[in-house]
Amino acid sequence: MNTGSTTKTSYAGMMYSHDFQLWYTYFKRRIEKEWRPEELSFLLGKPDHAYLDFEKMFQVRKFLTQESILLDGIYASSRIETMEFHREEYEVSEERLVRLKIEEDEVKWSYSIEVPWTFETGKKKPPAPDLQFEEWKSEKDLQLESDAMLHIRQKLEALLEGEYFENGATALQMFRQVEPTGLVHLQIFPRHLKNVLYSFIQQNKLVVRNIENRYSFFLTDSQQASRK
Known part of the structure; x- marks a missing residue:
């Protein structure tokens, strides 16, 4: 298959072996x-670059401290990939350099760690x-x-009719609501969900607010007024 031009990038970061286990997981x-x-x-309620920065190994430990519990909730799993690191008797745990190499072409991303x-x-x-x-x-x-x-639009319209957004709703909470379809295909x-939510914002049905450093979605003032 002719995949055309290839773009190569590389990122690196310092981390302890346990942090690498979590990053890899x-x-x-x-x-x-x-x-x-x-x-x-x-889903984490963060700007677009937030998770990508983590994957590029920027401040891995800080990100894991703040987000690992929520990530486990998103995936409904706290299982960590099993790996056993070889250490000499005299070695102590220390941060070491890990590198992620990425090759991108028209059809895929190829990763090498x-x-x-x-x-x-x-x-x-x-x-x-x-x-x-790959x-x-x-x-x-x-x-x-x-x-x-x-x-998604139909599900959210139904939620708008009730009191679902009165106290705000996170992207993850809404994703749990709309993800089941009952349809195999x-x-x-x-x-x-993101695309539909932002169309609702453009239509002045919802507004996004930063609550404790995470985005949440609320009814607009005009929507709230129409209910009174």
Whole structure:
């Protein structure tokens, strides 16, 4: 397959081995879910760049301290990828440089993770983690995209009629509401919800506010007034 031009980028960051385990766990989970980094930022109630910065290894420990519990909630799992690091008897735990290399072409992202550790493997030990990943760019089916947005719009319109937004609602709370469809062929992604929410903001139905450093969505003043 001719994938055209390729763009190569590389990012690096210092982290302890346990932090790498968590970083790797969330990286692998995201790819398995077929979500993009900005979709995780959205569900976390953060600007688009927030999760991408973490994946690029910027202030990993700080991000994990602040967001790991919520990330586990998003994925409904607190399981950490198993790996056993080899250490000599004289070695102590210390931050080391980890590098993420990315090659992007027209159809996919190819990831290569370079780590400074070796892994203990063999009988009764976990296998070494896979350090090569591919993330394929989705080919958008316009009909499915339209069906997904219609499904979300109908769900949110029903929530608007009630008291759901009186005290604000987070993106994650709403995603839990709209994700089930009962249809095998229709998968809801966070980006679908984000697109519909921002169309509601343009229509003056909702407003976004920063509450304790996370975005929440509220009824507009005009919407609230119309109910009185």
